[in-house]
Amino acid sequence: MTDIFVSDYDKQFKEILTGFDMNGFCETWVENQQWQLDFEIEKTEANPFEFDLLDYESSVFFLGQEFVVKQLSHEAQGNRIFKKVTAPHISYTMQDGYQYNTRTGTLSAMDCLKHIFSGQLGAMGFTYEFIDKNKVVEKVEQENFGNGNYLKLIQEVLEDYKLVMLADNKHLTFMPREDYGQVTENEIRYQYNTDQVSFDIDTLSMKTQIKGFGKKKEDDTYYFPPRTYTSPESSKWGIRIQDPVSDERYTIVGNMDRRLRLDLQDYPATTGSINLKLPYECDKGDYVRFIYEPMGLNYDIQIVGYKQYPFSAGKAPEITLSNNKKTIVNIMAQLAKAIKKKGAM
Missing domain, CATH: 2.40.30 (Elongation Factor Tu (Ef-tu); domain 3)
Structure with missing residues (x-):
């Protein structure tokens, strides 16, 4: 034990x-x-x-x-x-430090991380690495990046560059969402290996095409023509247009193309909370097969959260699965507010 x-x-x-x-x-x-x-x-x-x-x-x-x-x-x-x-986790103590300096310009994710860690964060014992084995993360136009606590700035980097952070004590690893998580042979089947399941399946937000507009020059022309991404799923569902992306930080075509691919919700947005009957080996970001026969759904879905009870043989983990690309509420920011409020009492 x-x-x-x-x-x-x-x-x-x-x-x-x-x-x-x-x-x-x-x-x-x-x-x-x-x-x-x-x-x-x-x-x-x-x-x-x-x-x-x-x-x-x-x-x-x-x-x-x-x-x-x-x-x-x-x-x-x-x-x-x-x-x-x-x-x-100890990694969230980074919110106790602050980077007062700012940077403006076309910055890579590594540029932003170097700026964050150039302050007190390194002195606080934090180290980091950035893994982009397929070179998919490109630069983003930043304006006054900085002037915030380290946790807030890290969260901005995760959102702007579509990254995931994994912490090993104070060593932080950043990687693109595309490289995150392992595809497993595990299967979640409704009424098979669960005794309680709640799934929210949303096809209202399912779209197959999206357009992106980047930054304009002083002569009112774009750095690059508006980009359109059409998902392969359009062959099944037809053309369903998602609200366009309009972001003046983008001056590079490849950067906008990746943003469109990641933002487009081209399959049913699924979020599920499951109480399993038996112990279940799960790791951060694992993909499991989700089978829901009543709707004919059968596809991989990612573990984005869990509650595990490691000392209770009778309690299987509660797993949160999601393929929804929408941004979710930042729990740690709320926790920090609650702690601050509690300390002021």
Whole structure:
């Protein structure tokens, strides 16, 4: 069984954590947004020192990853004392630093990352790598990029360049969405390996063609003619036109072409929440086969979030699947606001 360790803020002590509710211990991950631990622990005769080590800003180590306690509540039931803990991954502490300087111009993703890491972020112990094996990520026109906390700036890079970030403690790996996740042979079949499933299948937003307009020159002509991308799915569904992209940051044709391919929702937007009957091996970004016979749907869909209960043999993970290209709400930004609000009380 995997051990969990707790360390005080100054890292003077590090002890195995015992006495926590094993059935309720939960690891939650949401792509580009959230990675945290939630659990409850009771103070016993066997764990008084570890229990006291577990405090605001102390660290919890799970599967080699460090999580920092940001939310902590104390409860008592008679003579029994409990703590409820929420500990986001150490990578989200980048929001404690700020890049005051800005850059303007046609910048690559690496240019932006270098600008972010040229500030205090490197001194905070963060390192990074950018992997673009197929050379699909091109430059984007940026205006006053900077003047924000590091987490906010990283989120801008993820959105502008259509990237995914994977964290290994304070080492951050950035890659294009196209290179992210492994296609597996796992299968999610409605009423087969699930006892509870909720799917939102939206064909209203399914389109097969999109046009993009880039930046204009001073003489009111475009740097490149408007681009049109037509999906191969148009042979099945016909021409369905999505609202155009109009973005003056784009001066390079290839950059706009990639944006159109990624933005076009050319298959039914599907988001599903599944409670599985049995333990299920899932990893961040894995593709699984989604089969929904009532609608004749059978295609690969990506794991974009999960809740796992690693210490409970009877609890299979809850998985969120999605092929929806729409931007989703930033949970970590909301968490940061909640922490700030709570601290002001």
